[in-house]
Amino acid sequence: MIAFKKKGNSQQIPKEAGLLERISWCAFDFSNSAFSTVVVDLVFSLYFIRIICAHRTDATFLITFTTFLNQLLVGLLLPLVGTFSDVTGKRKEIVLVFFILCTLTTAYLGTTGEGDVWKGLITYAIAHISFSFSESLVASFLPEIAPESMLGRISGWSRAAGNLGAFISLMTIYPLLSAGFIQSNVDHIRLCFPLVALIYALAGLPFFLNTHQRTPGSQANFSIALKNFYSRTAQMIPSLLKxxxxxxxxxxxxxxxxxxxxxxxxxxxxxxxxxxxxxxxxxxxxxxxxxxxxxxxxxxxxxxxxxxxxxxxxxxxxxxxxxxxxxxxxxxxxxxxxxxxxxxxxxxxxxxxxxxxxxxxxxxxxxxxxxxxxxxxxxxxxxxxxxxxxxxxxxxxxxxxxxxxxxxxxxxxxxxxxxxxxxxxxxxxxxxxxxxx
Structure with a gap:
């Protein structure tokens, strides 16, 4: 892969990624698993149903409907976000925006309490959507940091880092949830959100410090790239049907x-x-x-x-x-x-x-x-x-x-x-x- 220089920066990007860069990329999966396991799978759904909606009967429908809207929005917009990152050559910078947004909104969930239905749902939606965008864009760095012969191995490292992230984050919040999802334990449950936000931020930071984007932006502007994207999609649909x-x-x-x-x-x-x-x-x-x-x-x-x-x-x-x-x-x-x-x-x-x-x-x-x-x-x-x-x-x-x-x-x-x-x-x-x- 040909090395190139960033505009305004004399530091040359290495042709091949070293061990530190690969470990830093894998560490982002540690970060992702901390968020997905604790916030998405465990804490927020129970907190929302048992605490925020303590006196409502539609809490289960609201949280599942929000999950549906989150995934639908990500699915529809991800190709556009990917196209924009390809055109600008600023993929890592775009990841950083979503990463910061996810960190802040996850921490902000700790300010919600009983009755904060829409505040909780909107904050959770922003955090979940930002997490999904950053997760997908970070995954696209794999072909740039690993030769074809090591794709599976490094992807496996990432999976192991994710399991470790989930395990450590669960053990970290264990004392806070030991009393259960009850009103008297609300203050402890709330602490889970800023704590996970901190883990997410610290584990994801090495990616931004040590990982390089080796694919420069295209020469076309975003509107042209977007038009090409829709044109290619239109050509692909008839072929897909066969x-x-x-x-x-x-x-x-x-x-x-x-x-x-x-x-x-x-x-x-x-x-x-x-x-x-x-x-x-x-x-x-x-x-x-x-x-x-x-x-x-x-x-x-x-x-x-x-x-x-x-x-x-x-x-x-x-x-x-x-x-x-x-x-x-x-x-x-x-x-x-x-x-x-x-x-x-x-x-x-x-x-x-x-x-x-x-x-x-x-x-x-x-x-x-x-x-x-x-x-x-x-x-x-x-x-x-x-x-x-x-x-x-x-x-x-x-x-x-x-x-x-x-x-x-x-x-x-x-x-x-x-x-x-x-x-x-x-x-x-x-x-x-x-x-x-």
Missing amino acids: QKYVLLFFLAFFLYSSGATVIMVVIAVYSQMQLGVSGAEQIWLFLTLQIGSAIGAFIFGFLEDTFGPKRTLQLNVGLWFVCVALTLFLDQKWLFFLVTFLIGTANGSLYSVSRALMGLISPPEQVGEYFGLWGLVGRLASGIGPLVFGLLFEINKSFQTPLFAPLVFFGLGLFGLIFLPNQKPTKIESKMPAHGS
Whole structure:
């Protein structure tokens, strides 16, 4: 890769990233996991339902609907943000803006209390959206800091850093949540938000100090780049309709990702409302989830090398289906903890194995754009899954009945995977024209 100089800066960017730069990039996943595990998966949903909306019956619907809007907005705007970062060559600076915004709004959540419904939802939405944008843009640095032979290895380092970040952040807030999500413990719960904001900021800082962007901005202005983006998208849609394997995988991915998102978003709420898991038990529940995730990443990585991505993904989604089916009939905490461990095992590699299968069936000449569409499908699934759960809860006011929704999602997704190839198709049904031809 050719080195170049930043304008107004005589310091030359090294051709290849060194160990410090790669570790700094991985550290951002530590930062991301601290936010997603503590704020998104555990604390805010319970805090919002039990404290902020203590005297309301629509809290579950409000938080799931907000999650839907967050993911929909990110999915629609991420291509535009990515285009803007490519045109300006200021990707790291754009990440910094979202990073600061996420840090500040996460800390500000600590000022919310009973009755602050819209203040809490809007602040959480800004934090979650900013987190999502920065997470996606940081991921795009991987090809610049790692040679092709090390992509998987460094991505694995990042995953390990994420597990470590989740573990440390959970242990850090353990004393604050040990008394549970009750009114007398509100002051301690509020401290979780600025504390996680601090962890997020400190863990993410090395990325900005040590990571370099090696791809310069394009010569076109943003309006031209945006026009080209829409033109290329319009050309891609007819081609996509002819790729039955890709379309089928998008549908299967949407279904089982919707199911997985439902479980990860509502597991804290469900465990407390349905089974009485509260206080310190919630922390141990999520530590169990993280341990299972780390083990699952190793196990399913081995299975993928042995059986290929399709069969491994079928095993993974099948495990999800069994876990949800068991959860519907559980009435003891220790059994729920066991199933949570298995959920963590399945969750640990769902994304990575899906990514491998996507790479297997994507047309080589348009793999980047198809991965972009795949990301959009994932964002939509992340929003629609929880929204379906929230709507079903609003109808029958039960936390158990809506679990049939992810069970159906996983069942249909597993059925769709049956028809996908386990090896790269030897002939693409409709070879897509190169852009500009």
